[in-house]
Structures are given as C-alpha cells and as structure tokens.
Amino acid sequence: MGILEVKGVGKRFGGLQALGNVNLSVQENTVHAIIGPNGAGKSTLLNCLVGKLIPDEGSVTFAGTSVLGKKPHEINQLGISRVFQTPEIFGDLTVMENMMIPCFAKRDGAFRMHAIESMEAETDLIAKAEAMLDDVGMLDKRDMIASSMSRGDKRRLEIAMCLVQEPKLLLLDEPTAGMARADTNNTIALLKEIKEKRDITIAIIEHDMHVVFSLADRITVLAQGTPLVEDTPDNIKGNPKVKEAYLGETQQV
Amino acid sequence: MKKNLLGLNPKDTKFLLIVVLLTLFTPILLQPFAAGSELAQFNGGYPDLMQKIAIFGIFAVGFNILFGLTGYLSFGHAAFLGIGSYAAVWMFKLLTMNVIPGIILAMVVSGLFAAAIGYVSLRRSGIYFSILTLAFAQMCYKMAYSVLTPLTNGETGLQLTLNDPRILDGAREGSSLPVTNIFGLAMNSSYKVEALGRVFTFNVGFYFCAVIAILAFYVAIRLFRSPFGMMLRAVKSNQQRMTYTGLDPKPYTLAAFVISGMYAGLAGGLLAAMDPLAGADRMLWTASGEVVIMTILGGAGTLMGPVLGAGVIKYLENIFSKINEGVLHDWFSFLPDGVEDVVIWVFARFTGEGWHLTLGVTFMLVVTFLPGGLIEGLKRLGSRIRNGSQKRDKYDNPDPEHRPDPGKHVV
Numbered sequence: 001m002g003i004l005e006v007k008g009v010g011k012r013f014g015g016l017q018a019l020g021n022v023n024l025s026v027q028e029n030t031v032h033a034i035i036g037p038n039g040a041g042k043s044t045l046l047n048c049l050v051g052k053l054i055p056d057e058g059s060v061t062f063a064g065t066s067v068l069g070k071k072p073h074e075i076n077q078l079g080i081s082r083v084f085q086t087p088e089i090f091g092d093l094t095v096m097e098n099m100m101i102p103c104f105a106k107r108d109g110a111f112r113m114h115a116i117e118s119m120e121a122e123t124d125l126i127a128k129a130e131a132m133l134d135d136v137g138m139l140d141k142r143d144m145i146a147s148s149m150s151r152g153d154k155r156r157l158e159i160a161m162c163l164v165q166e167p168k169l170l171l172l173d174e175p176t177a178g179m180a181r182a183d184t185n186n187t188i189a190l191l192k193e194i195k196e197k198r199d200i201t202i203a204i205i206e207h208d209m210h211v212v213f214s215l216a217d218r219i220t221v222l223a224q225g226t227p228l229v230e231d232t233p234d235n236i237k238g239n240p241k242v243k244e245a246y247l248g249e250t251q252q253v
Numbered sequence: 254m255k256k257n258l259l260g261l262n263p264k265d266t267k268f269l270l271i272v273v274l275l276t277l278f279t280p281i282l283l284q285p286f287a288a289g290s291e292l293a294q295f296n297g298g299y300p301d302l303m304q305k306i307a308i309f310g311i312f313a314v315g316f317n318i319l320f321g322l323t324g325y326l327s328f329g330h331a332a333f334l335g336i337g338s339y340a341a342v343w344m345f346k347l348l349t350m351n352v353i354p355g356i357i358l359a360m361v362v363s364g365l366f367a368a369a370i371g372y373v374s375l376r377r378s379g380i381y382f383s384i385l386t387l388a389f390a391q392m393c394y395k396m397a398y399s400v401l402t403p404l405t406n407g408e409t410g411l412q413l414t415l416n417d418p419r420i421l422d423g424a425r426e427g428s429s430l431p432v433t434n435i436f437g438l439a440m441n442s443s444y445k446v447e448a449l450g451r452v453f454t455f456n457v458g459f460y461f462c463a464v465i466a467i468l469a470f471y472v473a474i475r476l477f478r479s480p481f482g483m484m485l486r487a488v489k490s491n492q493q494r495m496t497y498t499g500l501d502p503k504p505y506t507l508a509a510f511v512i513s514g515m516y517a518g519l520a521g522g523l524l525a526a527m528d529p530l531a532g533a534d535r536m537l538w539t540a541s542g543e544v545v546i547m548t549i550l551g552g553a554g555t556l557m558g559p560v561l562g563a564g565v566i567k568y569l570e571n572i573f574s575k576i577n578e579g580v581l582h583d584w585f586s587f588l589p590d591g592v593e594d595v596v597i598w599v600f601a602r603f604t605g606e607g608w609h610l611t612l613g614v615t616f617m618l619v620v621t622f623l624p625g626g627l628i629e630g631l632k633r634l635g636s637r638i639r640n641g642s643q644k645r646d647k648y649d650n651p652d653p654e655h656r657p658d659p660g661k662h663v664v
Contacts, residue, residue: 072496073499076497090494101500102498110499115481116260117480118261119479
C-alpha cells in the first residue's frame with residue numbers, strides 16, 4: 001500500500017475525456033514523477049488529488065483516508081501540501097509573515113479567532129519559521145515584501161512554506177517552469193536536500209527531463225489521460241512507448 | 254519575556270498615546286481662530302461637529318477592518334449604522350435614557366444583521382460582493398421606510414415620546430422629553446471656557462464619544478497586529494494559497510465583516526445617543542458611499558487614515574456648507590462690483606450647497622497624487638522634513654557621467 005492510492009480515476013470536461021482509468025500508487029518516502037506530453041492530463045490529475053476538482057469516477061485515498069469531496073484546506077490539513085506552477089505566495093506580506101501563516105494553520109487548524117494575541121508572543125512559531133527560512137537560506141530576506149523577490153526566491157519561499165507544515169506528501173506542479181537554468185539547478189539541489197534530510201514523500205509533475213531524471217525514484221508516464229507505463233527512471237529512458245507518446249508514431253527519431 | 258504595556262509594542266503604545274492626546278484636546282485644537290474674527294467660521298470646535306468626527310471615525314475604522322485588511326469592498330455598511338441607531342432609540346424608549354444599554358444593544362443587533370448579510374454576500378467576491386451588500390442595504394432602507402413602519406416609524410423616523418415606558422427611569426414629571434445621559438450626566442451638557450479670546454466647549458457627549466472612539470481604536474490596533482489581522486491580510490493577498498495552506502478564508506472574512514458591522518452599529522448607537530432619533534435616511538446608499546470615501550481619502554489599510562478621512566469629510570461638510578453667498582459677499586466686498594460677482598459665483602459652486610464639489614475635487618486630487626491617501630501625504634511630508642527633498646529613485650538623480658548630450662541649438 002502506498003501513501004497515496006489513486007484507483008480508476010476518470011474526469012470528463014464536456015466531451016473531453018481528460019482522465020480515464022488512472023491508477024497510481026505513490027510509495028512512502030519516495031520521489032514519484034508524473035510526466036507526459038501537453039494535454040496528457042497531468043494537471044487535471046493533480047487537481048483531483050488536492051480537491052480543486054472532483055473526479056467523476058474512481059477513488060483517491062491518502063494515508064488510508066478518502067480525499068474525495070473534501071475541500072482543499074481539509075486535504076491540506078490531512079498532510080498534503082502543494083507547490084504551484086507559478087509560485088503562489090502572499091505577495092503583499094513579508095517573507096516572515098508568509099512563513100508564519102502555514103505555522104498557524106498547522107497548529108490551529110482551518111480557523112481560529114486569535115484576534116487578541118499579539119504576534120510577538122508566538123515565540124515557538126517564530127523560532128520554527130526562522131529555522132525553516134534558515135534551512136532554505138532565506139533568513140536574510142525575512143523582512144522583505146514577498147512580491148519584490150526574484151522568481152527563484154519566490155519558489156524557494158513557497159517550498160519553505162509547504163515544508164514548515166511538515167506535510168507527509170509534497171505535490172510539485174512543474175516547479176521549474178519558466179526558470180533560468182541557474183534557478184532550476186538551485187531548485188533541484190534544494191529538492192534533493194529535502195528528500196535526503198526529511199521523511200517526506202514527493203510527487204512531482206514536470207516537463208523538464210533533466211529535473212525528472214535527477215530527482216525521481218519512480219516515473220509514471222501519462223498520455224491522453226491514462227498511464228502508459230510506470231517504472232524506474234533508467235527503464236523509462238529506453239522505453240519506446242514513451243518516445244512514441246512524446247514524439248508521435250510516425251516520427252523517425 | 255518583556256511584557257508590553259496594554260499588549261502593544263512600544264511604537265504602537267506611543268502612537269496610541271498621541272491619538273489619545275489629540276482626541277482629548279480636540280475642543281482646543283479645532284478652535285484655532287479667535288471668536289468674532291473673520292476666520293471664526295472655520296472653527297470646528299463645537300460639540301455637534303466634534304461628536305460627528307468621533308462617531309464617523311469609529312465607523313470608518315470599523316469599515317477599514319473589512320475593506321483595508323481583507324479587500325472586500327462593502328457598499329452597504331450604512332445599513333448597520335441605521336440598525337444600530339434604531340436599536341439604541343428603542344432602548345431609550347423602552348428601558349432607560351442611560352446610553353450604555355442602548356449602545357450595547359446597537360452593537361448586538363447590528364452584529365446579528367452583519368452575520369446574516371455577510372454569510373450570504375461573502376459567497377461572492379469582488380464587484381458581486383459589493384453589489385450584494387448594496388442590495389441588502391437598500392432593502393433595509395426600503396423596509397425601514399415602508400413595511401417596517403411599526404418598528405421604524407417610517408419616513409418620520411423613530412423618536413422619543415412622552416408616553417414611552419422607560420421601565421428603569423421611573424415616572425417622569427413635566428412635559429419635556431428626557432435627554433440621553435450617562436448615569437445622570439446629560440449628554441448635551443457642556444462646560445464653556447473663555448481663554449485667549451476663544452471659547453472652548455467641553456461637551457459631555459463629545460467626551461463620551463471620544464472615550465469610546467479611543468477604545469475602538471485600541472481594539473483596532475490590537476486586531477491589526479494580531480495573527481487574526483495577518484490572516485485577513487492574507488485573504489486580500491492570495492486566497493488560493495490560503496486554502497492550500499489549510500486555512501478556510503470564509504470564517505475569517507465573515508468574522509471581519511461582523512466585527513466591522515458591529516463598529517458601524519456602535520457608531521449608529523452613538524449617533525442616537527447624541528440625538529435620540531433614527532431615520533431611514535441613515536441607511537441610504539450615499540451614506541454607505543461616504544464611509545468608503547472616508548476610508549480611501551484617509552488611507553485604506555492604515556490605522557489612522559480612516560479617522561483622518563472621517564474628520565476631513567465631516568469638517569468640509571459642516572464648515573463649507575455654512576459658507577453661503579452672504580458670507581462670500583462679506584469676504585470679497587473689497588473687489589470691484591463686476592469682478593466680485595464673478596468671484597462669488599465661482600466660490601459659491603464650491604461652498605454652501607456645493608460643498609460636495611470641494612469634496613469631489615479633494616478626493617480626485619488625493620486618489621490621483623496620493624494613492625495611499627492623506628496618510629501617505631503626511632508620511633511623505635514627514636520624510637521631506639526629516640531628510641530634505643530626497644531623490645526617490647535613480648531616475649530622479651541624474652548621473653553626471655551618463656547625462657545625455659544637450660540638445661543642439663536651433664539657429
């Protein structure tokens with residue numbers, strides 16, 4: 001049994017079958033990559049996992065609990081954190097405030113009326129947030145307004161915000177999309193470090209094969225809404241079906 | 254750990270202290286011109302205006318908790334002001350002329366209404382939310398005006414009468430209406446001091462409003478600095494990230510809506526406490542628009558801005574609207590006849606009935622040149638005074654080495 005079990009999931013948008021009979025099992029403490037050409041249904045699948053979309057059929061179970069019909073914030077409280085394709089952070093707030101919010105969410109749940117307490121009194125959470133910022137090398141930026149940082153730093157902050165919640169599963173949606181090579185390599189290094197140092201399962205959707213092959217333990221190839229193969233990176237590299245899915249049948253490679 | 258006074262850090266404590274002093278000395282500060290002098294009519298230190306500034310300051314501070322922090326622009330907050338007034342007047346009619354129960358009931362009732370209206374309106378955001386709140390406020394207004402006449406006394410407005418029960422006050426002798434009071438001290442009693450050729454009026458009603466305004470302001474500071482305040486700013490900044498961080502934005506926004514509704518109810522209750530009548534006009538959409546303008550004029554999302562905005566608008570409303578053509582004649586009588594008529598005609602558009610034009614021009618100028626409101630203007634002024642006229646960025650500071658060639662002379 002994997003920590004995340006996807007069984008027979010299908011999703012249809014009008015006449016378009018975006019996902020059909022998707023089975024996926026993500027094992028604990030591994031990095032599982034989901035790749036596939038444009039329109040293969042990668043993002044739809046991810047949205048089904050975090051509660052943004054509800055699949056038409058099939059089941060999604062996380063650590064023994066069904067996530068179907070749960071709201072995104074409830075799914076997060078179960079222990080799934082999501083990193084978006086374009087960094088989603090609180091742009092108007094400082095880096096430190098960005099870190100404090102997930103700390104509060106982890107400790108106090110989806111809502112708590114802490115209107116009388118002062119921020120300064122939360123020394124435990126402040127220490128936790130600062131330690132996390134230090135881990136990702138951003139402690140010197142703690143008082144910056146988040147939106148004024150570079151794309152790479154925003155991504156780093158977003159990952160730190162997810163990690164400070166100590167999630168069981170970290171979902172990454174094309175974490176290096178639109179990044180310069182140097183930023184991409186930094187992100188890969190950061191993710192590798194996370195993988196080694198923490199007990200965490202990572203599921204990653206990615207276009208960039210360099211990223212996929214440097215991180216993944218298992219790879220699922222999605223094509224036209226269904227998984228084509230699931231295997232180790234080495235086996236995927238030589239698989240003719242994968243080449244076919246990416247480049248088309250009639251193409252000579 | 255260092256214990257902070259009143260749960261505020263030293264900077265905020267200083268800030269609160271300044272606000273307290275400014276508020277307590279308002280009767281003196283707003284009376285800068287000698288009585289009988291030409292400029293005496295610009296004096297704002299009379300009870301009615303000072304009470305209004307304090308009350309609308311509370312209203313705007315509460316509105317800012319919703320609009321400034323969460324970014325949800327309610328266009329129907331005057332409904333809660335009106336509901337607060339009605340609730341307070343009913344308390345004066347039924348229970349006692351002491352204002353405390355009236356004000357408490359005003360807050361409770363407007364809080365309940367805010368919970369119901371907010372619950373429905375907050376299902377939408379942006380312009381749809383604004384329209385929903387506007388629709389609810391207009392519904393409240395129309396209902397107060399017509400079908401709820403037994404409760405609201407329709408277009409006459411809810412007033413005190415001699416045969417109201419007033420259970421706690423006991424039988425009353427004489428034929429005059431009782432006045433609102435706080436434990437026997439009448440709201441409309443004033444203490445006048447003549448000094449330096451000026452008349453300073455220290456009014457019980459104003460000081461009562463001032464103390465409540467300071468309390469309301471203190472609560473707002475605490476709220477702004479609390480984790481809850483941070484969550485409200487997070488709602489404004491990125492709701493998507495908030496949900497995927499395991500937080501439910503809905504109860505946060507609803508709580509902000511109810512709190513700001515209660516501030517509005519408190520302001521409405523105080524209006525009734527100063528002058529015990531409540532009319533449906535208080536809920537009209539223009540009244541809702543006024544608090545939006547106050548908040549933006551002063552500086553949305555800042556603590557002091559809304560109070561400043563409320564002060565400026567109420568001052569303009571009360572002072573400029575009193576300058577009629579007769580007054581203008583006095584001012585410009587030194588001009589030759591033809592010129593005088595033209596000048597008076599121009600000025601008359603901006604004063605008296607036309608004071609809204611002054612407000613409109615002020616608002617336009619502030620929004621165009623000081624997007625952060627009057628507070629931003631004060632901050633810029635402050636830093637100018639401290640640092641001299643500093644260059645703001647590299648474009649303001651031409652580099653002598655890289656100056657473009659001077660244009661060729663045209664011969």
